[in-house]
Amino acid sequence: MKIDIVIAGVGGQGIVSIATTIGFAAIESGLFLKQSEVHGMSQRGGDVSSNLRLSDKEIFSDLIPKGTADMIISVEPMESLRYLPMLSPKGWLITNTKPFVNIPNYPEIEKLIAEIKKLPRNIAIDADKIAEDLGSPKSANMVILGAASPFINMPFEKLENAVKSIFARKGEDVIEVNMKCIRAGREFSQKNI
């Protein structure tokens, strides 16, 4: 068993929290893991990505070979498309539809969504809105993670437990709202597959 995931977004959007949660669940499940991140200059509002690799066998490369990623998880719609060369023809693209506009030539969002919808396996979710409706606008990342969860070959409880552990020191309320977010994302995907 192996799962190779590209996580995408814009510097400052906190894509690391998604990687950390899946990573925690993977370690708890006794899997091997490698997770490569971007630090430094690109973090200042530029495009950032993380390669997350899970396997029941030893993993060698920190980087996923192109065209073999099982999934792209993106917290931003245009960024989700930037990594298509990484995605396997059978791979899933799971993305937030809420654009992060910090450049003057940002394309029309409808056209981006149309590109995303062209893919045979895609989930496009307005994670910001769902997180806001659930009372935690900052938890959009957890909605996205939930939306990706049906395609991550790992018991959902493992991801739930990871959320509980990671947010443990922030108190019950924070855990509760993040659990709601991850479940809402999962439900969305299950309805829209």
Add this chain to the structure above:
Amino acid sequence: MQKQLLMGDEAIAQGAIDAGLSGIYAYPGTPSTEISEYIHASKEAKEKGIKACWAVNEKTAVEEALGMSYAGKRTMACMKHVGLNVAADPFINSSITGANGGFIVVSADDPSMHSSQNEQDSRFFGKFAMIPILEPTDQQEAYDMVHYGYDLSEKYNIPVLLRITTRLAHSRAGVKRKASRDQNEGSLPKNLRQFVLLPAIARKQYKYLLNKQAGFETESENSEFNKYFDAKDKSLGIIACGITFNYLMENFPDREVPYPVLKLSQYPLPKKYIKKIFSECKEILVLEDGYPMVEEMLKDFLEKSIKVKGRLDGTLPRDGELNPNIVAISLGKPDTKGQDIPSIVVGRPPSLCAGCSHIDSFLALNSALEEYSKGRVFSDIGCYTLSALPPYESINSCVDMGASITMAKGAADSGIIPTIGVIGDSTFTHSGMTGLLDCVIAKSPVTIFILDNSTTAMTGGQPSAAFGRIEKIVKGLGVEENHIKILKPLKKYHEENVNIIKEELAYNGVSVIIPQRECIQTLNKRMREKFKK
């Protein structure tokens, strides 16, 4: 012991804590910063009394570490590859003095220049200094090599270079820790003249260094980190340095490479393995991230003997980071690729944060410079380098730490008057002060901006050595008091700031303008922490 999920940088830091480190010295620089940050934040390091110090620059870091080694304790100095240029003087000379307590210098290279101005390969510096170099393949080796490196350093009384690259520095994997060992008691060098590099002594010390070389080679040959995997197909032999071994293995899912492979993670080159692979294989492919150092060493200039393939003959790209796909192509395997990026996707370069004080500083500078011809603003290394990009397009240079002030002086000497230097607060204390003194002595017609956001921002907000000291330093260096101007870089003061800048640009001597406003990132972080309490 259960595995711990650590970045390569963190694995080195934890390795050092567990291997009996007494002090770590560093100036922040991507991708090396997290080594020191981990130790600064470590409760365990605190309990063990480990000194964690941000130095003013890499040179002072290596010298302070060398002082700790002199006193018999285990020490580490960390920097990015270009930081090793700054520290080159003490680094090279420390191989002549030798070490007393275990001394490891970590240099983190940045092939593909993710966050750097070049992709120089620190292994050349190690070779230049004639000291052992360790180049980990993965996070576990990065951890293990610190223990091993201290043993090696103390066995031969020699500094050891640990070379990593961005990919390993910033990638996490499970790491198994070793039992923790005690710090050294501390003891003076047996010979109190060991560190006195007077020519007569230096000549002796240099001979010691030369005499140690055979030992270093034997260590490489016996090292657990250098491994020879024999195989039947001798049409090719592969030498895979450091992390490239992983890219090679990735191309053989059953982990069986049909060709002999030398996994190379310790230098000087292990001669017995090199001889074996050369005598048995028809061609040699060298995989290395960074410069083609090993390839160059093995290549016979006229290529009369065996064919060596790699970055120099086009089998691999001459520049940039390697990856599994590039290695696949070099092995004649099919490349894999998904769909192309749709043409609708546009670039998203990094930019100054919304609310950043630099924005207001550059807008004011741009306005003040409207009446002058273009091309007279020299800048430096930091977040503010992003002002080279639209919409600001304010600066005309970014070369190395401190070069803003000195290049502005040189250009002014050649007749461009006035010139402007733009440098950050932390970069100023790193390498800007000496250049400013040059300007003062020459009474150069330069206007120097010291952008004071009170932190080392680009690398994540480490403390700035300049904090609260800039004005005093500038005065102390001899800049006239009435030409030192403090600005508040805010939109509402734009006109006022532009006027002050114009006045100083018109002054035929050294002016220093200090726009002062805290980095928006550290301010937010501080507010969040305050709010939490």
